[in-house]
Amino acid sequence: MLFADQDLARRLERTEGQANANFVEARRRQFPDSGAEWLTVAGAYAMFDGADSPLTQSFGLGLFGPVYAPDLARMESFFTAHGAPVYHEVSPLAELGLLVQLPARGYRPLEYTNVLYRPLSPAHAAPVSTSPELITRPITPAETMLWAQTSAAGWATESFEASDFMLAYGQLSASSAGTVPFLVELAGQPIATGGLFMHEGVALLIGASTVASGRRQGAQSALLAARLHHAAQQGCTLAMMGAVPGSQSQRNAEKNGFRIAYTRIKWQLESPSQ
Numbered sequence: 503m504l505f506a507d508q509d510l511a512r513r514l515e516r517t518e519g520q521a522n523a524n525f526v527e528a529r530r531r532q533f534p535d536s537g538a539e540w541l542t543v544a545g546a547y548a549m550f551d552g553a554d555s556p557l558t559q560s561f562g563l564g565l566f567g568p569v570y571a572p573d574l575a576r577m578e579s580f581f582t583a584h585g586a587p588v589y590h591e592v593s594p595l596a597e598l599g600l601l602v603q604l605p606a607r608g609y610r611p612l613e614y615t616n617v618l619y620r621p622l623s624p625a626h627a628a629p630v631s632t633s634p635e636l637i638t639r640p641i642t643p644a645e646t647m648l649w650a651q652t653s654a655a656g657w658a659t660e661s662f663e664a665s666d667f668m669l670a671y672g673q674l675s676a677s678s679a680g681t682v683p684f685l686v687e688l689a690g691q692p693i694a695t696g697g698l699f700m701h702e703g704v705a706l707l708i709g710a711s712t713v714a715s716g717r718r719q720g721a722q723s724a725l726l727a728a729r730l731h732h733a734a735q736q737g738c739t740l741a742m743m744g745a746v747p748g749s750q751s752q753r754n755a756e757k758n759g760f761r762i763a764y765t766r767i768k769w770q771l772e773s774p775s776q
Contacts, residue, residue, distance in 0.1 A: 569597060707743040
Protein backbone atom coordinates (compact mmCIF):
# COMPACT_ATOMS: atom_id res chain seq x y z
CA MET A 503 0.00 0.00 0.00
CA LEU A 504 1.22 3.48 -0.87
CA PHE A 505 0.85 6.11 1.83
CA ALA A 506 0.65 9.84 1.17
CA ASP A 507 3.85 10.60 3.02
CA GLN A 508 7.04 12.53 2.34
CA ASP A 509 8.65 9.67 0.42
CA LEU A 510 5.71 9.61 -1.99
CA ALA A 511 5.77 13.41 -2.28
CA ARG A 512 9.44 13.31 -3.23
CA ARG A 513 8.75 10.80 -6.01
CA LEU A 514 5.83 12.81 -7.37
CA GLU A 515 7.51 16.21 -7.20
CA ARG A 516 10.73 14.93 -8.74
CA THR A 517 8.79 13.41 -11.63
CA GLU A 518 6.91 16.62 -12.43
CA GLY A 519 10.04 18.70 -11.97
CA GLN A 520 12.01 16.42 -14.30
CA ALA A 521 9.25 16.55 -16.93
CA ASN A 522 9.40 20.32 -16.96
CA ALA A 523 13.20 20.42 -16.87
CA ASN A 524 13.33 18.12 -19.91
CA PHE A 525 10.93 20.40 -21.75
CA VAL A 526 13.06 23.43 -20.89
CA GLU A 527 16.06 21.62 -22.33
CA ALA A 528 14.09 20.83 -25.50
CA ARG A 529 13.24 24.52 -25.89
CA ARG A 530 16.87 25.51 -25.34
CA ARG A 531 18.03 23.05 -28.01
CA GLN A 532 15.56 24.30 -30.61
CA PHE A 533 15.61 27.97 -29.59
CA PRO A 534 19.08 28.77 -28.17
CA ASP A 535 18.22 32.47 -27.87
CA SER A 536 15.19 31.79 -25.63
CA GLY A 537 17.28 31.84 -22.45
CA ALA A 538 15.54 28.64 -21.29
CA GLU A 539 17.46 26.95 -18.49
CA TRP A 540 17.04 25.27 -15.13
CA LEU A 541 19.07 24.63 -12.01
CA THR A 542 18.92 22.76 -8.72
CA VAL A 543 18.88 24.60 -5.39
CA ALA A 544 18.45 22.81 -2.05
CA GLY A 545 17.26 19.76 -3.99
CA ALA A 546 14.47 21.66 -5.73
CA TYR A 547 14.28 22.31 -9.47
CA ALA A 548 13.94 25.91 -10.59
CA MET A 549 13.29 26.54 -14.28
CA PHE A 550 12.89 29.40 -16.71
CA ASP A 551 10.86 28.69 -19.86
CA GLY A 552 9.83 32.27 -20.63
CA ALA A 553 8.44 35.02 -18.44
CA ASP A 554 4.81 34.01 -19.12
CA SER A 555 5.25 30.22 -19.18
CA PRO A 556 3.46 28.17 -16.47
CA LEU A 557 6.64 26.07 -16.31
CA THR A 558 8.64 29.02 -14.97
CA GLN A 559 8.69 28.19 -11.27
CA SER A 560 10.24 25.75 -8.80
CA PHE A 561 9.18 22.23 -7.84
CA GLY A 562 10.05 20.26 -4.71
CA LEU A 563 11.15 23.16 -2.54
CA GLY A 564 11.67 21.98 1.05
CA LEU A 565 11.19 18.28 0.28
CA PHE A 566 14.81 17.30 -0.29
CA GLY A 567 16.55 19.10 2.54
CA PRO A 568 16.57 22.31 4.58
CA VAL A 569 16.01 25.60 2.76
CA TYR A 570 17.99 28.59 4.00
CA ALA A 571 17.77 32.29 3.17
CA PRO A 572 20.73 32.11 0.72
CA ASP A 573 18.95 29.30 -1.15
CA LEU A 574 15.83 31.41 -1.62
CA ALA A 575 17.96 34.41 -2.59
CA ARG A 576 19.73 32.35 -5.26
CA MET A 577 16.44 31.20 -6.76
CA GLU A 578 15.00 34.70 -6.68
CA SER A 579 18.07 36.03 -8.47
CA PHE A 580 17.73 33.29 -11.08
CA PHE A 581 14.16 34.30 -11.94
CA THR A 582 14.58 38.06 -11.72
CA ALA A 583 17.71 37.95 -13.89
CA HIS A 584 15.45 36.52 -16.61
CA GLY A 585 12.81 39.19 -16.05
CA ALA A 586 10.38 36.58 -14.74
CA PRO A 587 8.10 36.51 -11.70
CA VAL A 588 9.20 34.29 -8.80
CA TYR A 589 6.95 31.30 -8.12
CA HIS A 590 7.41 28.31 -5.82
CA GLU A 591 4.83 25.51 -5.75
CA VAL A 592 5.14 23.93 -2.31
CA SER A 593 3.83 20.65 -0.93
CA PRO A 594 2.46 20.59 2.65
CA LEU A 595 4.95 17.77 3.25
CA ALA A 596 7.84 20.21 2.75
CA GLU A 597 9.74 21.51 5.77
CA LEU A 598 7.50 23.55 8.04
CA GLY A 599 9.94 26.46 8.20
CA LEU A 600 8.94 27.57 4.70
CA LEU A 601 5.59 28.75 6.09
CA VAL A 602 7.54 31.32 8.10
CA GLN A 603 10.24 32.16 5.57
CA LEU A 604 8.11 32.79 2.51
CA PRO A 605 5.72 35.44 3.95
CA ALA A 606 8.67 37.12 5.70
CA ARG A 607 10.42 37.52 2.33
CA GLY A 608 7.36 39.08 0.68
CA TYR A 609 5.62 36.03 -0.78
CA ARG A 610 1.86 35.60 -0.90
CA PRO A 611 -0.20 32.44 -1.62
CA LEU A 612 -1.62 32.45 -5.14
CA GLU A 613 -3.40 29.18 -5.95
CA TYR A 614 -3.96 25.52 -5.02
CA THR A 615 -3.27 22.33 -6.97
CA ASN A 616 -4.36 18.87 -5.89
CA VAL A 617 -1.74 16.21 -6.64
CA LEU A 618 -3.38 12.83 -7.19
CA TYR A 619 -1.84 9.37 -7.46
CA ARG A 620 -2.68 5.71 -7.91
CA PRO A 621 -0.68 2.47 -8.05
CA LEU A 622 -0.26 0.74 -11.40
CA SER A 623 -0.46 -3.05 -11.51
CA PRO A 624 0.27 -5.59 -14.26
CA ALA A 625 -3.47 -5.60 -14.96
CA HIS A 626 -3.11 -2.15 -16.50
CA ALA A 627 -0.80 -3.63 -19.12
CA ALA A 628 -3.65 -5.78 -20.49
CA PRO A 629 -5.34 -4.66 -23.75
CA VAL A 630 -7.60 -1.64 -23.29
CA SER A 631 -11.28 -2.04 -24.20
CA THR A 632 -13.02 1.20 -25.20
CA SER A 633 -15.61 2.30 -27.74
CA PRO A 634 -14.72 0.87 -31.18
CA GLU A 635 -15.39 4.30 -32.65
CA LEU A 636 -12.53 5.81 -30.66
CA ILE A 637 -8.91 5.25 -31.57
CA THR A 638 -6.40 6.33 -28.92
CA ARG A 639 -2.69 6.08 -29.68
CA PRO A 640 0.72 7.74 -29.39
CA ILE A 641 1.39 10.11 -32.25
CA THR A 642 4.06 9.75 -34.91
CA PRO A 643 6.70 12.50 -35.34
CA ALA A 644 4.89 13.66 -38.48
CA GLU A 645 1.75 14.36 -36.39
CA THR A 646 3.39 16.77 -33.97
CA MET A 647 1.72 19.86 -35.46
CA LEU A 648 -1.66 18.08 -35.64
CA TRP A 649 -1.34 17.18 -31.95
CA ALA A 650 -0.38 20.76 -31.04
CA GLN A 651 -3.28 22.27 -32.98
CA THR A 652 -5.81 19.82 -31.55
CA SER A 653 -4.53 20.42 -28.04
CA ALA A 654 -4.71 24.19 -28.47
CA ALA A 655 -8.26 23.93 -29.82
CA GLY A 656 -9.29 21.94 -26.76
CA TRP A 657 -7.77 24.46 -24.38
CA ALA A 658 -9.20 27.46 -26.24
CA THR A 659 -12.54 27.14 -24.44
CA GLU A 660 -10.72 27.34 -21.09
CA SER A 661 -8.43 30.30 -21.79
CA PHE A 662 -6.61 31.86 -24.71
CA GLU A 663 -3.39 31.95 -22.67
CA ALA A 664 -3.51 28.19 -22.09
CA SER A 665 -4.34 27.62 -25.75
CA ASP A 666 -1.37 29.66 -26.95
CA PHE A 667 0.96 27.86 -24.55
CA MET A 668 -0.28 24.40 -25.56
CA LEU A 669 0.23 25.21 -29.24
CA ALA A 670 3.87 26.03 -28.55
CA TYR A 671 4.22 23.20 -26.02
CA GLY A 672 2.85 20.66 -28.48
CA GLN A 673 5.40 21.55 -31.12
CA LEU A 674 8.25 20.85 -28.68
CA SER A 675 6.79 17.95 -26.73
CA ALA A 676 7.86 15.25 -29.17
CA SER A 677 11.50 16.23 -28.64
CA SER A 678 11.23 16.41 -24.84
CA ALA A 679 12.90 13.32 -23.33
CA GLY A 680 10.48 10.90 -21.67
CA THR A 681 7.30 12.50 -23.05
CA VAL A 682 4.79 10.56 -25.17
CA PRO A 683 1.95 12.61 -26.76
CA PHE A 684 -1.37 10.76 -27.27
CA LEU A 685 -4.14 11.49 -29.76
CA VAL A 686 -7.80 10.42 -29.72
CA GLU A 687 -9.65 10.11 -33.03
CA LEU A 688 -13.39 9.73 -33.60
CA ALA A 689 -14.35 8.50 -37.08
CA GLY A 690 -10.88 9.49 -38.24
CA GLN A 691 -11.07 13.03 -36.86
CA PRO A 692 -8.77 14.16 -34.00
CA ILE A 693 -10.84 15.22 -31.00
CA ALA A 694 -8.61 14.98 -27.91
CA THR A 695 -5.01 14.99 -26.79
CA GLY A 696 -2.98 14.24 -23.71
CA GLY A 697 0.61 13.73 -22.68
CA LEU A 698 2.45 11.07 -20.71
CA PHE A 699 5.84 11.50 -19.05
CA MET A 700 7.65 8.58 -17.40
CA HIS A 701 10.48 8.85 -14.88
CA GLU A 702 11.87 6.17 -12.56
CA GLY A 703 8.65 4.14 -12.51
CA VAL A 704 6.29 7.12 -12.17
CA ALA A 705 3.88 8.08 -14.96
CA LEU A 706 2.78 11.73 -15.07
CA LEU A 707 -0.46 12.42 -16.97
CA ILE A 708 -0.41 15.92 -18.44
CA GLY A 709 -2.21 18.32 -20.76
CA ALA A 710 -5.46 16.45 -21.48
CA SER A 711 -8.03 18.38 -23.52
CA THR A 712 -10.95 17.73 -25.88
CA VAL A 713 -12.20 19.97 -28.67
CA ALA A 714 -15.71 21.32 -28.13
CA SER A 715 -17.30 19.20 -30.89
CA GLY A 716 -15.79 15.99 -29.49
CA ARG A 717 -16.96 16.23 -25.91
CA ARG A 718 -19.24 13.71 -24.18
CA GLN A 719 -17.96 10.96 -26.47
CA GLY A 720 -15.79 9.15 -23.91
CA ALA A 721 -12.53 10.61 -25.20
CA GLN A 722 -11.08 11.47 -21.80
CA SER A 723 -11.82 8.00 -20.37
CA ALA A 724 -10.21 6.40 -23.42
CA LEU A 725 -7.23 8.72 -23.15
CA LEU A 726 -6.73 7.94 -19.47
CA ALA A 727 -6.97 4.19 -20.01
CA ALA A 728 -4.57 4.24 -22.96
CA ARG A 729 -1.93 6.21 -21.08
CA LEU A 730 -2.12 4.00 -17.99
CA HIS A 731 -1.88 0.96 -20.27
CA HIS A 732 1.20 2.34 -22.02
CA ALA A 733 2.85 3.31 -18.73
CA ALA A 734 2.26 -0.12 -17.20
CA GLN A 735 3.73 -1.77 -20.29
CA GLN A 736 6.85 0.34 -19.78
CA GLY A 737 7.18 -0.85 -16.19
CA CYS A 738 5.69 2.11 -14.31
CA THR A 739 4.20 1.22 -10.93
CA LEU A 740 2.73 4.61 -10.02
CA ALA A 741 0.65 7.22 -11.88
CA MET A 742 0.10 10.85 -10.95
CA MET A 743 -1.64 13.98 -12.17
CA GLY A 744 -2.47 17.49 -10.98
CA ALA A 745 -5.91 19.08 -10.90
CA VAL A 746 -7.65 22.20 -9.70
CA PRO A 747 -9.42 21.31 -6.42
CA GLY A 748 -13.02 20.26 -7.05
CA SER A 749 -12.64 20.33 -10.84
CA GLN A 750 -14.03 17.89 -13.38
CA SER A 751 -10.48 16.66 -13.93
CA GLN A 752 -10.25 15.73 -10.26
CA ARG A 753 -13.61 13.96 -10.37
CA ASN A 754 -12.59 11.99 -13.46
CA ALA A 755 -9.35 10.97 -11.78
CA GLU A 756 -11.08 9.83 -8.59
CA LYS A 757 -13.58 7.79 -10.63
CA ASN A 758 -10.56 5.95 -12.02
CA GLY A 759 -8.95 5.06 -8.71
CA PHE A 760 -6.79 8.14 -8.08
CA ARG A 761 -6.50 9.53 -4.57
CA ILE A 762 -5.43 12.99 -3.41
CA ALA A 763 -1.87 12.84 -2.07
CA TYR A 764 -1.77 16.48 -0.97
CA THR A 765 -2.69 20.01 -1.98
CA ARG A 766 0.15 22.28 -3.10
CA ILE A 767 0.19 26.03 -2.64
CA LYS A 768 1.80 28.24 -5.26
CA TRP A 769 3.60 31.22 -3.71
CA GLN A 770 4.48 34.40 -5.59
CA LEU A 771 7.12 36.90 -4.55
CA GLU A 772 5.13 40.12 -4.39
CA SER A 773 7.66 42.40 -2.76
CA PRO A 774 11.29 42.00 -1.68
CA SER A 775 12.03 41.22 1.94
CA GLN A 776 12.96 44.15 4.11
